[in-house]
Amino acid sequence: MKTVQHFDKDRIEGIIRKCDICFVGVVDGDMPYVLPMNFGYKDNVIYLHSAPEGRIIDILNKNRNICVSFSTDNELVFQHPEVACSYRMKSKSVVAWGKVQFQEDFERKEEALNIIMQQYSDKEFKYSGPAIRNVKIWEIPVDKITCKEFGAPHEKYQGDDSVKRTF
Numbered sequence: 001m002k003t004v005q006h007f008d009k010d011r012i013e014g015i016i017r018k019c020d021i022c023f024v025g026v027v028d029g030d031m032p033y034v035l036p037m038n039f040g041y042k043d044n045v046i047y048l049h050s051a052p053e054g055r056i057i058d059i060l061n062k063n064r065n066i067c068v069s070f071s072t073d074n075e076l077v078f079q080h081p082e083v084a085c086s087y088r089m090k091s092k093s094v095v096a097w098g099k100v101q102f103q104e105d106f107e108r109k110e111e112a113l114n115i116i117m118q119q120y121s122d123k124e125f126k127y128s129g130p131a132i133r134n135v136k137i138w139e140i141p142v143d144k145i146t147c148k149e150f151g152a153p154h155e156k157y158q159g160d161d162s163v164k165r166t167f
């Protein structure tokens, strides 16, 4: 097994699509603050929603820089059950960076809620006016994104130019 870095956009988006939560890191002065959140993703933009107030909103009002990480297909594997250093976590992981923009437009907020719901359900949803007005919608156009697969089988990506072995 090895760790590989992926560069193919479809593969990276497929990994994001499989995640059920993300971890959102912001910069509170000189201290990081990281929260689990639900999300949506479409066309290089991460969508988040929250209450209009709270610590993380106060932080973002001072510094819009954000880092979001995703991980899926996490599986503990080992070569020998008695040997601790033979244990590995297989996983696919994505890290994305950008700047949060708060969306104020009513129709675009509704669109963003639909994108978030599409991450979790195939159903169509309707939202009341107050529900849309009272929710804070965050849009994060992705400036930089990286993706690593931990515990990839040796042969799987042989000859695939969109994959680089990292260690």
Ligand SMILES: Cc1cc2nc3c(=O)[nH]c(=O)nc-3n(C[C@H](O)[C@H](O)[C@H](O)COP(=O)(O)OP(=O)(O)OC[C@H]3O[C@@H](n4cnc5c(N)ncnc54)[C@H](O)[C@@H]3O)c2cc1C
Residues within 6 Å of the ligand: 021, 035, 036, 037, 038, 039, 049, 050, 051, 053, 054, 055, 056, 057
């Ligand atoms: C799986 C999961 C998904 C979530 N999805 C969303 C989402 O989509 N949108 C959303 O708004 N919130 C979501 N939450 C809650 C989110 O993690 C925050 O708790 C919430 O956004 C409030 O953050 P805040 O900084 O405004 O909290 P505040 O209430 O202002 O924070 C006060 C203090 O509470 C503590 N605190 C806050 N959140 C957490 C936490 N999650 N765990 C431990 N301590 C905490 C911190 O010490 C903070 O200083 C989710 C939580 C989980 C576990």
